[in-house]
Amino acid sequence: xAITKIQSESLNLADDFAFTGTITGxxxxxxxxxxxxxxxGNQTISNNVATKVQFNNEIxxxxxxxxxxxxxxxxxxxxxxxxxxxxxxTNALADANLQGMYSMLYKNxxxxxxxxxxxxxxxxxFATGTVNAVVTMDTDDYIEAFVQMTDSSGEGNVTDDExxxxxxxxxxx
Numbered sequence: 410x411a412i413t414k415i416q417s418e419s420l421n422l423a424d425d426f427a428f429t430g431t432i433t434g435x436x437x438x439x440x441x442x443x444x445x446x447x448x449x450g451n452q453t454i455s456n457n458v459a460t461k462v463q464f465n466n467e468i469x470x471x472x473x474x475x476x477x478x479x480x481x482x483x484x485x486x487x488x489x490x491x492x493x494x495x496x497x498x499t500n501a502l503a504d505a506n507l508q509g510m511y512s513m514l515y516k517n518x519x520x521x522x523x524x525x526x527x528x529x530x531x532x533x534x535f536a537t538g539t540v541n542a543v544v545t546m547d548t549d550d551y552i553e554a555f556v557q558m559t560d561s562s563g564e565g566n567v568t569d570d571e572x573x574x575x576x577x578x579x580x581x582x
Contacts, residue, residue, distance in 0.1 A: 497556045
């Protein structure tokens with residue numbers, strides 16, 4: 410069916426349409442977007458100190474806006490609202506040493522959201538904290554992921570690969 414001018418009475422919504430021109434203003438893209446993991450071994454962290462997680466392995470980075478080698482941060486370059494997520498697995502160096510942990514998101518160097526586990530005397534060996542947030546960002550804002558854990562042995566680590574992931578994508582408004 411060839412339509413040269415769209416009129417409400419000329420459209421049958423049960424029909425299939427093959428467009429040859431350009432359609433503008435429809436849909437959108439969820440970019441820039443990225444996802445990264447910690448790869449190549451666990452990251453050692455000091456006891457009870459907020460530490461930036463070095464997510465060094467890009468799964469994807471649509472616009473090259475995630476720094477996976479120096480600052481480990483996402484700077485979108487496009488203003489908008491972003492869905493940001495982080496999953497951080499922490500591991501004590503021995504059984505029953507993990508007393509508590511925080512997974513945290515920071516915007517422009519300031520804390521914005523966390524998840525927290527406190528094992529209250531029932532210490533563990535491993536815990537995974539997840540944080541999700543919708544964050545309004547300007548072109549030069551940046552997001553980072555931090556972790557803090559309390560381990561009775563004095564230090565622990567962030568576990569790599571499938572246990573720790575950091576990502577974000579722009580929300581279409």
